[in-house]
Amino acid sequence: MTDTRTRRRGTELEHAILDAAWAELSEVGYPSLTIEAVAKRAGTSKPVIYRRWPSRAALVIAAWARRQPIHEAAPDQGSLRADLLWLFTRIATRMDAMMSQTIAGVMAEAFKHPEVQDLLRDRLDSAPLARTLGTIVENAVARGELRPAALPRRVLRLPLDLLRSEAILCGTPLSEETLAALVDDVYIPLLKGLAADHGH
Incomplete structure (x- = not known):
């Protein structure tokens, strides 16, 4: 046969x-x-x-990784805020393809199984997100919007964490207002704070 x-x-x-x-x-x-x-x-x-x-x-x-990797190079849209909104929107669009119930299920299982937790952490740390964010910050530094600063691993991972949390709590799709609030109220102040601390 x-x-x-x-x-x-x-x-x-x-x-x-x-x-x-x-x-x-x-x-x-x-x-x-x-x-x-x-x-x-x-x-x-x-x-x-x-x-x-x-x-x-x-x-x-x-x-999930096969469906939602971010391969595109970050475009320079002229401002840190515009670049971050582009990135947060790209992540949210991919996250919308994933049911929030699924995300919650994976997270719940990860907490019960250390080996899965390690796998998740490795996946997040090796994602193109860190490179994309690095480019966005470098562009902002070149434009004079930010002082140079090293970005800790958790800061590089934070856009995913913020958007995942919103998706689990509020469901998807995430609104443009939500994405703008995360950029304006959380991520830009964080980057500026890190740059200010680094400058002292």
């Missing part, structure tokens, strides 16, 4: 599994998602999935 599904290897197979996981998430939500259902949809087996992702949360994080 020949089955074309059994001949898939490497990236092709992984993409099929991640696409299947995303489809399951979209249909049933995180609490009802099972590895068995993902395997059936992807035309593979549970052991094949578990060899790549040790838990349901790890699979969901990988499926």
Whole structure:
């Protein structure tokens, strides 16, 4: 018996599994998602999935990462505020594709499993977000809007944390007013405060 599904290897197979996981998430939500259902949809087996992702949360994080990476270089829109609004909007748009219930489910599981917590932290720390933010801040420094300052890891991760918190508490999509408030009331004052402290 020949089955074309059994001949898939490497990236092709992984993409099929991640696409299947995303489809399951979209249909049933995180609490009802099972590895068995993902395997059936992807035309593979549970052991094949578990060899790549040790838990349901790890699979969901990988499926999310495939859907919402930020690859684009940050455009220079002429001001720190405009650049940050662009970035926050890009993140929020991708987050809107993810049900807030799913985000909450992954976070809840992460708190129960240290290995998943580590995986989440590694994912956030290695995301293109840090590079994009670095470019935005460098542009602001070049324009004279900010003094040079080193950005701690948590500050680089904060846009994701802020938007995730808003999505869990208030649901998605996040309004333009919410995004503007996060930029104006939280992130710009934080950057300016860090730059001021660095200057002393």
